[in-house]
Amino acid sequence: MLDKDKSFGIGSSWGTWKPSLAWGHENIFVESPKEKILFCWMPKVGCSNFKKIFGRLVDRNIAEYSSKYPRLSEGETELEGIDRAMRDPDWHKALFYREPLERFLSAFLDKCVYDLYVPDDKEKFYHCNKAFGVHGGIEFGDAVRRLRGITNIRDPHFVPQNRHCGGRGIAKVIHLFKTVEQLNGDVRNKVRSMLEKFDLSGEQFDAVYPKTGTKHETDSTSLMQKYYTRDRPELVSSVINFYFEDYTVFNISLPEFAWEALIDLRERNSQYALDDENMITLMNVTNKVNMDNRIRFSIRQSADRRFKLQKPEGEIVLPYDVINAVNLEVKKMNQMYSLLVICAVFMFFCTHRRKIKQKQ
Incomplete structure (x- = not known):
């Protein structure tokens, strides 16, 4: 979570700031006047769910929204409206x-990877072409x-x-x-908490923001390991260097593998x-965030x-493949243990029932 000043004074910090709806995305800001909520959604930051949620705030009939492209005409504001609300x-x-x-990886997989089911998806490759100046798909390493x-x-x-x-x-x-929150495994609960006062909860909330579960998080981790491989650390540094300001503006801790x-x-x-200079800056951000969130690693400069x-001290750091293998074995052991417990209970029931019959 971003460490920020909670005050709302409009002083010099407001200064010359002017809302910008660049790159043709006029609905970057979604406004719900009745509830007085102004939401800025960013592409590839769960925006599909967020658009549906805030579309629900604009129009109370959730059934009218398609599962993919909700109507947001009432929420696409002019610069003056955004300025007033801000x-x-x-x-x-x-x-x-x-x-x-x-x-970045999510955007690449969504916009640049060839889809066997949609071979002529021109809209998909349009974004990739616009970003990297290529026609058609592109390899991950080449995109990085x-x-x-480019600047x-x-x-x-x-x-x-x-x-x-x-x-x-x-x-x-x-x-x-x-x-101002980071999109992570707990973000669904944070969104639910934020929107409780707007009467968007229970089944209605689940309809527009379904649970992803641990499988989604596991798949995300596996994809990161697959594309940001240990034998090509320059992929990690290049992406971090390009998005360096994101880490400093939002106080984002670098993952351990990074x-x-x-x-x-x-x-x-x-x-x-x-x-x-950049390493020290990232080190300070990571250490502060990790300390606040009790994450068990830190960075030091000798x-x-x-x-x-x-x-x-004393903690053993295992490679990804070893960790995955251990987790799989633990899962198998837990399943076996559950089966043994069921068998033991069944045997106890049968023995107890036999003793009762013998007494009779």
């Missing part, structure tokens, strides 16, 4: 952000390589998150947002290694300027 402290301003490595050669990207699915919700000036007005990649590049004096990933 200045009014009675309005609840909200936005959710996502870990950049995960968001192209990030190194700006045109397609909103790949645009850094700090350039949405008002453009580059968002860092100056982020304190005006009452809800730190392993960055440290590895530094140890090898790779051309893709981040410089001292006297010789080497960075190290530290875990609690």
